[in-house]
Amino acid sequence: MSAAGGRNAVLAVVVVMAVTVSWWALAFWPVGPGGPEWVLRTRDVCFGARGDELPSAVGWLLLVGQPVGMLLLVTVVWGTELRAGLASATTHAGGQMMAGVVLAMMAAGLSGIAARVRDIGREPFAVRPVDLATRLTRVNDPAPRWALTDQMGRTVTLDQFRGRPVLVAFVYAHCETVCPRIVSDMLTARQAAGPAPAVVLFVTLDPWRDTPSRLPAIAKLWGLTGEAYVLSGEPDAVERALSAWRVPRARNTRTGDISHPSVIYVLAPDGRIAYVVSGNAEVIAAALSAL
Numbered sequence: 001m002s003a004a005g006g007r008n009a010v011l012a013v014v015v016v017m018a019v020t021v022s023w024w025a026l027a028f029w030p031v032g033p034g035g036p037e038w039v040l041r042t043r044d045v046c047f048g049a050r051g052d053e054l055p056s057a058v059g060w061l062l063l064v065g066q067p068v069g070m071l072l073l074v075t076v077v078w079g080t081e082l083r084a085g086l087a088s089a090t091t092h093a094g095g096q097m098m099a100g101v102v103l104a105m106m107a108a109g110l111s112g113i114a115a116r117v118r119d120i121g122r123e124p125f126a127v128r129p130v131d132l133a134t135r136l137t138r139v140n141d142p143a144p145r146w147a148l149t150d151q152m153g154r155t156v157t158l159d160q161f162r163g164r165p166v167l168v169a170f171v172y173a174h175c176e177t178v179c180p181r182i183v184s185d186m187l188t189a190r191q192a193a194g195p196a197p198a199v200v201l202f203v204t205l206d207p208w209r210d211t212p213s214r215l216p217a218i219a220k221l222w223g224l225t226g227e228a229y230v231l232s233g234e235p236d237a238v239e240r241a242l243s244a245w246r247v248p249r250a251r252n253t254r255t256g257d258i259s260h261p262s263v264i265y266v267l268a269p270d271g272r273i274a275y276v277v278s279g280n281a282e283v284i285a286a287a288l289s290a291l
Contacts, residue, residue: 009078010086013071020067027055027063028113044178044262044278136287141273143168143265144244148203148231151215151224156201156231158271165198165291166267167284170247170260172206173218178262183222186264189284190228198266198288200228205249205258207238266291 026039027047047059055063075082143158150156158166167186171179183202190197202222204210210218210232218230232238242249250259266275266287275287 009082016070146241148233149212150229151219168265185281188281192285202230204232207235
């Protein structure tokens with residue numbers, strides 16, 4: 001057993017703890033719905049951040065299980081070296097200071113998480129939808145047109161919904177991460193809109209698997225009722241619509257999975273795109289109320 005091996009084992013533990021604290025800061029640092037877009041999207045993709053800004057069950061498992069698993073791995077692989085490295089480090093003032101700093105960081109992180117969970121309902125940005133509406137930026141862009149097929153086999157265009165607010169999102173049925181949340185949030189926001197709910201349109205990102213014949217099963221799976229439609233068509237037609245809307249997407253040819261942002265388009269009754277939002281049902285409802 002070498003001294004270098006002990007130092008490497010201790011360094012590995014320090015790196016794991018530093019990365020863990022960084023993850024905790026990314027997942028729990030209060031930013032609110034109006035915070036930096038990259039932070040909100042990263043939280044959504046990595047931790048499944050819910051409407052209350054806290055991680056989903058999978059996110060909690062990642063934030064807790066990953067560092068614990070890494071520390072166990074280091075202990076199993078470098079157990080002897082780690083014990084010797086820690087014993088050597090704590091005999092020196094520099095090592096003791098480093099150990100104190102690392103433990104203080106972990107304690108501060110855990111305390112911050114506990115306070116965040118306790119006080120989540122009292123955050124200054126936890127306001128009513130009408131207050132959230134003041135934070136939205138009006139876009140007022142023309143909405144590109146399409147002619148796609150819904151779950152009842154009918155051709156659907158945007159023109160037929162003139163005079164009504166419309167919610168549009170681009171999702172696909174095989175998605176198990178972002179898409180189910182988008183669907184849930186849009187349907188919840190529509191229900192919260194009151195007696196004149198918006199039309200909800202889900203355009204598939206995967207026309208090769210989400211074919212028109214499969215749309216009734218997808219609509220049932222997603223619980224689409226009333227004026228909520230899932231749209232598909234020939235792959236070329238769907239791809240043209242996606243390109244016209246400038247939807248970022250990248251398909252994994254091996255798995256078929258599609259990487260895409262969590263974005264909802266809110267169309268005003270005049271048919272123009274009023275808002276483009278990335279947030280929970282409360283933010284979507286706020287955009288609807290601001291039309």
